[in-house]
Amino acid sequence: MDRRDRHWYVDKIVAVLVFLGGVSAILFIIGIFVFVTREGLGFITTRLSLAEFFGSTAWRPTSNAHPTYGALALIVGTASVTGLAMLVSVPFSLGAALYISEFSHGRVAEILKILVELLAAIPSVVWGFIGLSIVNPLIIRVFDVPVGLCVLNAGVILGLMAAPIMTTLAEDALKAVPDAYREAAEALGATRWQIATRVVLPAAKNGLVAAVLLGVGRGFGETMAVLMASGHAINLPTSPFDSVRALTATIAAELGETAVGSEHYRALFTLGILLFVVTFSINLAADVMVRGVRRKA
Amino acid sequence: MFEATQLNEQNRRVQSLVRILLLLMTVLLILPVIAILAVMVVKGGPVITLDFLLTEPTEGMTAGGILPALVGTIWLVSVALLASVPVGVAAAVYLSEYAPDNWLTRAIQLAIINLAGVPSIVHALFGLGAFVLFFKLGTSILAASFTLAIMTLPVVIVSTRESLQAVPRAFREACWNMGATRWQTIRHIVLPNSISGILTGVILEVSRTAGETAPIMFTGAAFFLPFLPQSVFDQTMALSLHLFVISTQVPGVLEGMPYGVALVLVVLVLTMNAASIAFRMSLRRRKKW
Numbered sequence: 001m002d003r004r005d006r007h008w009y010v011d012k013i014v015a016v017l018v019f020l021g022g023v024s025a026i027l028f029i030i031g032i033f034v035f036v037t038r039e040g041l042g043f044i045t046t047r048l049s050l051a052e053f054f055g056s057t058a059w060r061p062t063s064n065a066h067p068t069y070g071a072l073a074l075i076v077g078t079a080s081v082t083g084l085a086m087l088v089s090v091p092f093s094l095g096a097a098l099y100i101s102e103f104s105h106g107r108v109a110e111i112l113k114i115l116v117e118l119l120a121a122i123p124s125v126v127w128g129f130i131g132l133s134i135v136n137p138l139i140i141r142v143f144d145v146p147v148g149l150c151v152l153n154a155g156v157i158l159g160l161m162a163a164p165i166m167t168t169l170a171e172d173a174l175k176a177v178p179d180a181y182r183e184a185a186e187a188l189g190a191t192r193w194q195i196a197t198r199v200v201l202p203a204a205k206n207g208l209v210a211a212v213l214l215g216v217g218r219g220f221g222e223t224m225a226v227l228m229a230s231g232h233a234i235n236l237p238t239s240p241f242d243s244v245r246a247l248t249a250t251i252a253a254e255l256g257e258t259a260v261g262s263e264h265y266r267a268l269f270t271l272g273i274l275l276f277v278v279t280f281s282i283n284l285a286a287d288v289m290v291r292g293v294r295r296k297a
Numbered sequence: 298m299f300e301a302t303q304l305n306e307q308n309r310r311v312q313s314l315v316r317i318l319l320l321l322m323t324v325l326l327i328l329p330v331i332a333i334l335a336v337m338v339v340k341g342g343p344v345i346t347l348d349f350l351l352t353e354p355t356e357g358m359t360a361g362g363i364l365p366a367l368v369g370t371i372w373l374v375s376v377a378l379l380a381s382v383p384v385g386v387a388a389a390v391y392l393s394e395y396a397p398d399n400w401l402t403r404a405i406q407l408a409i410i411n412l413a414g415v416p417s418i419v420h421a422l423f424g425l426g427a428f429v430l431f432f433k434l435g436t437s438i439l440a441a442s443f444t445l446a447i448m449t450l451p452v453v454i455v456s457t458r459e460s461l462q463a464v465p466r467a468f469r470e471a472c473w474n475m476g477a478t479r480w481q482t483i484r485h486i487v488l489p490n491s492i493s494g495i496l497t498g499v500i501l502e503v504s505r506t507a508g509e510t511a512p513i514m515f516t517g518a519a520f521f522l523p524f525l526p527q528s529v530f531d532q533t534m535a536l537s538l539h540l541f542v543i544s545t546q547v548p549g550v551l552e553g554m555p556y557g558v559a560l561v562l563v564v565l566v567l568t569m570n571a572a573s574i575a576f577r578m579s580l581r582r583r584k585k586w
Contacts, residue, residue: 007480007481008478011481014479014480014483015395015479015480017387018387018388018394019395021383021385021386021388021389022387022391022402023405024388025408031423032423036419036422036423038426039425091322092326093326096319099316099320100323103316114574115327117574119326121567122566123507123508123509123562123563124511125508125540125541126540126563129540129541129559130333130559132545133556134333160329164326191311191312192312193308221414221415222416222417223418224417228541228544248418248511251421255421255425255514256514256515269426275416275418275419276419279416280411283410287407
C-alpha cells in the first residue's frame with residue numbers, strides 16, 4: 001500500500017469541488033446567454049427585421065391583424081432615462097467621492113461612506129414606489145403638469161439609485177492612487193484642491209471612467225423603478241415631462257401575459273438578448289479600463 | 298518673510314470654496330433619500346401593527362395584513378441562501394487559495410462582474426427559460442430561489458474572497474510546514490479565521506435577495522395566494538412583489554398600506570445591511586494580526 005491515505009484523496013476531491021465552484025460563475029453567465037437566446041431564437045430567425053426593430057416606434061405585439069415589433073421608442077426611452085440619470089448623478093457622485101476621499105478623514109469619512117453604502121441597499125421596487133407616490137405628486141405640483149410619471153421622474157429616481165454605487169466605485173478608484181503622489185505634490189506647496197485636480201484625478205482617470213460606465217450599466221438594466229416611475233407609455237420624448245417606456249420595463253410588464261412559445265413571448269426574449277449584449281459590453285469595457293490602470297501602476 | 302502672498306490668499310479662497318461645494322454635493326446626495334425615508338416612516342409607521350404583520354390580505358388586497366408575503370420572502374431567501382452560499386464559498390476558496398494567474402481565472406472574474414451587472418429582468422428571463430421550463434420546476438419557490446441565488450452569487454463570492462485573503466499567508470505556510478494538506482490548511486486555519494467575514498457577506502446577500510422583484514415575477518412569486526406555501530414546489534407571495542402589486546395593479550388600496558409594506562421592506566433590508574457593516578467594523582477592530 002502506498003502512502004496515499006484518506007487525507008490525500010479528500011484533498012484531491014476538495015480541489016475538484018472548489019474548482020467546479022469557481023468555474024460555475026462562467027457556466028452561469030454562458031447559461032444565461034444560452035437560455036435567453038434559446039427562447040428568443042425563433043423570433044430572430046423567422047420574424048425579426050432589423051429595419052423595423054431599430055427603426056420603427058410601433059411596438060404592437062398584441063395586434064391581431066398585424067403585430068409589429070418596432071423597439072426604437074423603447075430604446076430611446078431607456079436611453080433618455082439613463083441619460084438624464086447620469087446627468088444628475090455623475091457630477092454629484094464624483095463630487096461626493098472627491099470629498100470623502102480627499103477632503104475628509106477619520107470619523108467623518110467613515111460615516112459618509114456607511115451612509116452611501118446604506119443608500120445603495122434600498123431595493124429597486126421601493127425606489128419605484130417612491131417615484132410613484134412621492135416624486136410624482138411633487139413634479140405635478142412644482143411644474144404644473146398633468147402627469148408626473150415621466151423621463152424626469154424616472155431619471156431622478158434612477159440617478160438617486162445609481163449615485164451611491166458610482167460614489168463607492170469612484171472613491172475606490174481615488175483611494176487606489178498612491179499616497180506618495182499626494183505627498184510629493186504637497187511638498188511642492190500644492191493645496192488640497194490642486195492635488196485633487198492636477199494629481200489625483202488624472203491618476204485615477206480610468207477607474208473613474210469605469211465607475212461611470214458601471215453606473216450607466218446599472219441604469220440601463222434597472223427594471224422595477226423605471227417601470228413604475230416612467231409612465232410606461234410608448235413615446236419618443238420631446239421634453240423631460242413626456243412619459244416613456246423602457247426596454248426592461250416592457251419585458252417585466254408584458255411577459256406575464258404572453259403564451260409560452262408565442263411570437264410575442266419570443267420577441268420579449270429578443271429584447272432580453274439586446275439587454276444582455278449591451279450590459280455585457282459595458283461591463284467588459286469597464287473591466288478593460290480598470291485593468292489598464294493596474295498594468296501601468 | 299513668511300507673509301502670505303496674493304497667490305496664497307487666492308489658493309486658500311478657492312480651496313475653501315471647493316470644499317464647501319463638494320460637501321454640499323455629498324449632502325445633496327444623501328439628504329433627499331433621508332427625507333424620503335422620513336416620509337415613509339410618517340405615512341407607513343402607523344399602519345404597521347402586529348396585526349398587519351400577522352394576518353392575510355383581505356377585500357381583494359385593499360386591506361388586511363401581509364403575512365403570506367412575509368412568509369414567502371423568508372422561504373425565497375432561505376432556499377436561495379442554501380443554494381448560493383456553498384457554491385459562492387467554494388468559488389471564493391478556489392479564487393483565493395487555488396487559482397493560478399491565468400486566462401481562466403480572469404474569465405471567472407469577468408463572469409462574476411457580469412453576473413452582478415446583467416439586468417435583473419434578464420436574470421428573470423433566464424430563470425423562466427432554464428428553471429421553470431427546461432428543468433421543469435414550474436413556477437415554484439425552487440425556481441425563483443435558484444434565479445435569485447445565481448443573481449446574488451457575486452455578493453457571496455466577493456465578500457468571502459476578501460475575508461479569505463485577509464488571513465496572512467504566514468498562517469498557511471506554518472500549517473503546510475507541519476505536513477498538512479491544502480484542504481486541511483483551509484479547513485483548520487483559513488476558514489476558522491475568516492468565518493465572521495464570510496457571515497458578513499451572507500447577511501449582505503440576505504438583504505439583496507429580500508429586495509429583488511423582477512427575477513421572481515415569472516419564476517415563482519404570485520400576485521395573490523390565499524394560502525401559505527407548504528413546500529418548495531409551491532408558488533408564493535413575496536414582500537417586494539406585493540409592494541409592486543398593491544401600488545400599481547390594485548385600485549382602492551387604503552392609502553397607508555403600500556407605505557407600510559415599503560417601510561417593512563426597507564427596515565428589513567437596512568437593518569441587515571447595518572448589521573453587516575457593524576459586524577465588519579467590529580471585526581476590523583478586533584483583528585489579532
